[in-house]
Amino acid sequence: MAQVLVVFLVFLALMLKNPQVAMGIYRAVRLWLPLDDAYRQALARYNTFYQRLPPASKKRFERKVKEFILHKKFIPRKIPRVTKEMKAMIASAAVQLTFGLPDVTLLHFDKILVYPDSYYSVINKQYHKGEVNPRLKAIVVSWKAFVEGFARPHDGINLGLHEMAHALKLENIIRNGEHHFFNLDEYKKWLQLAKEEMAKINRGEASIFRSYAGVDEDEFFAVCMELYFEQPHQLYDYNEALYKTLSNLLHQDTIRLFGPAPQATRTPPAAGQG
Numbered sequence: 001m002a003q004v005l006v007v008f009l010v011f012l013a014l015m016l017k018n019p020q021v022a023m024g025i026y027r028a029v030r031l032w033l034p035l036d037d038a039y040r041q042a043l044a045r046y047n048t049f050y051q052r053l054p055p056a057s058k059k060r061f062e063r064k065v066k067e068f069i070l071h072k073k074f075i076p077r078k079i080p081r082v083t084k085e086m087k088a089m090i091a092s093a094a095v096q097l098t099f100g101l102p103d104v105t106l107l108h109f110d111k112i113l114v115y116p117d118s119y120y121s122v123i124n125k126q127y128h129k130g131e132v133n134p135r136l137k138a139i140v141v142s143w144k145a146f147v148e149g150f151a152r153p154h155d156g157i158n159l160g161l162h163e164m165a166h167a168l169k170l171e172n173i174i175r176n177g178e179h180h181f182f183n184l185d186e187y188k189k190w191l192q193l194a195k196e197e198m199a200k201i202n203r204g205e206a207s208i209f210r211s212y213a214g215v216d217e218d219e220f221f222a223v224c225m226e227l228y229f230e231q232p233h234q235l236y237d238y239n240e241a242l243y244k245t246l247s248n249l250l251h252q253d254t255i256r257l258f259g260p261a262p263q264a265t266r267t268p269p270a271a272g273q274g
Helices: 002-015 019-032 037-046 048-052 055-071 084-098 143-151 159-171 184-202 217-230 232-238 240-250 254-258
Strands: 073-076 111-115 119-121 126-128 130-133 138-142
Touching (some): 037 084, 048 084, 048 254, 084 111, 084 143, 084 159, 084 217, 138 143, 143 159, 159 217, 184 217, 184 240, 217 240, 232 240
Parallel strands (some): 073 111, 111 138
Antiparallel strands (some): 119 126, 130 138
């Protein structure tokens, strides 16, 4: 019945000769339908954040995953295709960060490019595992590096979270109706704490953060998010104020959700499989 309704509404919009309306109706109805089992199974197998959510919150997570997938174009690069499992996991990285921000969908970024491994960027003449390009409205990931991040969910290194954090920070300042979702006072607190910690890193002092976090404010923010979701207890013990500021920016509390550190999960499939 639901599928018939989708066809009818899309047909009606096309009859009105308005493709934009047709697509809008199609996406709205698709969003209303249950999440495809292939997507849900990927979340349940590989995403520790989703696994820890209570049933009602899982439904909300699934809806945000579905919305992300419907509004992004997934582009395979040197792989046969971007599978449903791959889409689900890439979307889940974005949804983890935005779960406490219900109206944030990373609207500006409409393209997700997926490479099998590290790739060569003609822009800066270097090999990358991932990047975010606001000019092209694109988020780019190496699937191999992405998989490694979710296969080891407690080591504090997660490419998916890292790149989505870059996109999130940019989204906050891009004027598109979705911007300025970070509380300004909390962001100023975070910025001051970031400057202090980056100075420690660059002086070679002991820190929970890897040296790459000291490159600049953007990289520090991205590494913060990796630790916030993968090593929340250690981050809290190391710098309680920083942890609380991140919680206030994201409107969620990973420690409360995770409790004791969860066990490692299975490894997502290789590119083009599944």
